[in-house]
Amino acid sequence: MIPIDSVTAAxxxxxxxxxxxxxxxxxxxxxxxxxxxxxxxxxxxxxxRDKTCTGGYPLRRQAARSLxxxxxxxxxxxxxxxxxxxxxxxxxxxxxxxxEIKSDQCSSSLISYLERDIxxxxxxxxxxxxxxxxxxxxxxxxxxxxxxxxxxxxxSAAAFFYSYTGDITYLNKVISLLDHQNRFIRQxxxxxxxxxxxxxxxxxxxxxxxxxxxxxxxIKAILNKSLSRSNQADSIPDSDLASIHSSLFKAxxxxxxxxxxxxxxxxxxNQIPETYSGDDSIESDLLSDAFDxxxxxxxxxxxxxxKQLVRxxxxxxxxxxxxxxxxxxxxxxxxxxxxxxxxxNPDYANAxxxxxxxxxxxxxxxxxxxxxxxxxxDINWNAKISSQSLHAVFNKLEWTLHSPEDWGxxxxxxxxxxxxxxxxSIELLSEAKANETDPVLSARLDKAILKSKNKTSIxxxxxxxxx
Numbered sequence: 205m206i207p208i209d210s211v212t213a214a215x216x217x218x219x220x221x222x223x224x225x226x227x228x229x230x231x232x233x234x235x236x237x238x239x240x241x242x243x244x245x246x247x248x249x250x251x252x253r254d255k256t257c258t259g260g261y262p263l264r265r266q267a268a269r270s271l272x273x274x275x276x277x278x279x280x281x282x283x284x285x286x287x288x289x290x291x292x293x294x295x296x297x298x299x300x301x302x303x304e305i306k307s308d309q310c311s312s313s314l315i316s317y318l319e320r321d322i323x324x325x326x327x328x329x330x331x332x333x334x335x336x337x338x339x340x341x342x343x344x345x346x347x348x349x350x351x352x353x354x355x356x357x358x359x360s361a362a363a364f365f366y367s368y369t370g371d372i373t374y375l376n377k378v379i380s381l382l383d384h385q386n387r388f389i390r391q392x393x394x395x396x397x398x399x400x401x402x403x404x405x406x407x408x409x410x411x412x413x414x415x416x417x418x419x420x421x422x423i424k425a426i427l428n429k430s431l432s433r434s435n436q437a438d439s440i441p442d443s444d445l446a447s448i449h450s451s452l453f454k455a456x457x458x459x460x461x462x463x464x465x466x467x468x469x470x471x472x473x474n475q476i477p478e479t480y481s482g483d484d485s486i487e488s489d490l491l492s493d494a495f496d497x498x499x500x501x502x503x504x505x506x507x508x509x510x511k512q513l514v515r516x517x518x519x520x521x522x523x524x525x526x527x528x529x530x531x532x533x534x535x536x537x538x539x540x541x542x543x544x545x546x547x548x549n550p551d552y553a554n555a556x557x558x559x560x561x562x563x564x565x566x567x568x569x570x571x572x573x574x575x576x577x578x579x580x581x582d583i584n585w586n587a588k589i590s591s592q593s594l595h596a597v598f599n600k601l602e603w604t605l606h607s608p609e610d611w612g613x614x615x616x617x618x619x620x621x622x623x624x625x626x627x628x629s630i631e632l633l634s635e636a637k638a639n640e641t642d643p644v645l646s647a648r649l650d651k652a653i654l655k656s657k658n659k660t661s662i663x664x665x666x667x668x669x670x671x
Contacts, residue, residue: 208232211240218244223254227266234270235609245271246282259290265297272301280305284313296326299333311337318345327352328392331360332399340368355381356392363396372404379405382412390414398422401429403440403448410455417571420459420612424644427452431643453648460616461545461578487520491527498539506539513543528555538572545579553593556580557600560613570610577604577616581623598628605636614645622652625659 208214208228214236217229230248233241248267255261268286271279283305286298295317302310314333317325331346349361359381366374378400381393394414397405398421409422430440430449440448490512497509516522524547528540541559544552559576580597604617618636621629630653637649 211236211238214238215241215244218248223263226251226254226263230263230266230270234266234273237274239274239276242271242274242276242279245274246279249282249286260293261291264291265294268294268297268301272297272304275305277305277307277309280307280309284310287313287317292322292324292326295322296329299326299329303329303333303336306336308337311339315339315342318342327357328354328360331357331364335360335364335367335399338367343368350377355384355386355389359389359393359396363400366400366402375400375402375404379408382408382414387413391418394418394422398425401426403430406452406455416459416462417612420456423452423455423459424611427456428642428644431647449647453651456615456644456648457619460574460612460619462575487516487522490516490520491522494539495533495536498536499533506535509539510542510546513539514546517543517547525552525555529558534572538575541572541576541579545575545582548582548584550583550585550593553580553583553597557596560600560604570613573610574612574616577601577613578619578623581620583623585624585626597624598632601629602632605632606639611642611645615648618645618648618652622655625656627660630656630660 208217208225211233214229214232217225217232220226220229226248230245232238233245245267249264249271251261251263251267254263264286268283271283280302283298283301286294289295299314302314310333314330314337318330318334327349331349334342334346343365346361346364349357350365352358352361359378362374362377365371366378378393378396381396382390384390384393390412391414394409394412395418397409403426406423406426409419409426412419427449430445430452494509494512494516497505497512500506500509513522513524517524524540524544528537528544531537531540537559541556544555556576556579560573580601601617601620605614605621608614614636618633621633633649633653633656637646637653640646640649
């Protein structure tokens with residue numbers, strides 16, 4: 205695989221003889237929101253070089269997804285033409301791209317597509333696109349999908365009708381799917397509720413059995429709509445909103461600190477966590493059991509594994525730093541990072557900085573980065589720490605506030621600087637606030653700046669009293 209680290213390299217990759225390189229080039233242009241790449245991505249929508257045995261075109265699908273990420277309406281005419289092909293997976297990629305682009309130029313094409321008889325039509329994505337366009341006039345055609353055999357389609361149809369009518373019955377239908385035995389349906393319901401964006405859905409989302417990163421996405425989407433007052437259905441008095449927003453920010457703070465690696469963790473409420481109660485346990489046995497627990501799909505077991513690592517560091521002087529830099533298993537790495545976060549030892553700063561890294565490899569690694577960033581703010585800064593280490597921490601948090609597209613990572617950096625609360629952190633937070641366009645992050649930066657200034661003032665007063 206050739207390195208693709210610039211717009212030029214990505215555009216050149218689209219002409220490469222290897223289909224995988226072409227696909228990666230299209231992905232890179234979307235990931236990096238490259239407007240310069242739009243004309244070539246439009247050309248890729250017609251590419252015939254890479255065809256699967258079932259008749260689909262992976263490069264076309266990725267080009268459609270990337271165009272949706274870039275959100276440039278110039279691509280709409282060619283993007284809409286893909287709905288006339290035989291590739292229903294391309295149809296779904298296009299529909300989801302149209303949701304992101306948010307242009308009223310596609311309304312007639314969406315209605316026409318709804319009326320066509322197409323086998324395996326991506327109904328769920330189609331209803332979501334129709335909802336985004338607020339095409340309420342076709343509600344009679346959506347009505348039958350409320351009784352579809354697919355719960356995900358039922359959820360999207362109920363979300364359509366709640367957005368249209370504000371009838372709580374439809375909202376409750378979506379919320380009920382959060383309790384479904386199928387975890388994928390639960391997560392789909394959470395995404396439906398995120399699009400609806402009503403405050404009424406926050407408690408059910410927070411108590412549901414879905415991954416924390418999905419909860420974060422949904423709560424942020426709801427908070428975003430509430431901050432902008434774009435959801436008329438809530439009609440909450442301004443006097444109550446401040447308290448509601450405060451509780452939602454607290455929920456996001458908690459979720460950012462508690463992200464686990466792995467999206468499909470299960471609960472085992474009846475399981476008794478394995479912990480070591482005596483000093484007779486030898487180091488190798490403790491680590492072996494801890495690693496087994498951290499690889500488990502059970503949240504209970506993973507929490508037990510973290511406790512074992514904390515105990516190992518406290519009682520057996522196990523070197524968590526050495527383990528971190530020699531371990532490649534992401535589940536174990538997450539456990540080590542969370543153990544370091546609990547111990548709050550400044551000696552762990554280098555590992556936490558390394559965990560934040562530069563590029564996100566996948567969602568699991570993204571979770572690790574967020575937890576590591578939060579942990580930098582929980583370090584015992586009153587302990588002896590070298591100026592070089594402290595400088596490295598601030599450099600990493602400054603980069604984290606400005607560079608990554610992962611809003612959750614930037615949010616975590618905000619929490620870390622709030623935890624440090626000194627003149628340097630206030631300066632970094634203020635610079636980030638001046639450039640932040642995301643309403644939720646902007647509001648959280650305001651809270652962090654205010655809290656940091658209050659902490660700094662109190663600390664200054666206490667020092668004067670001592671003197």
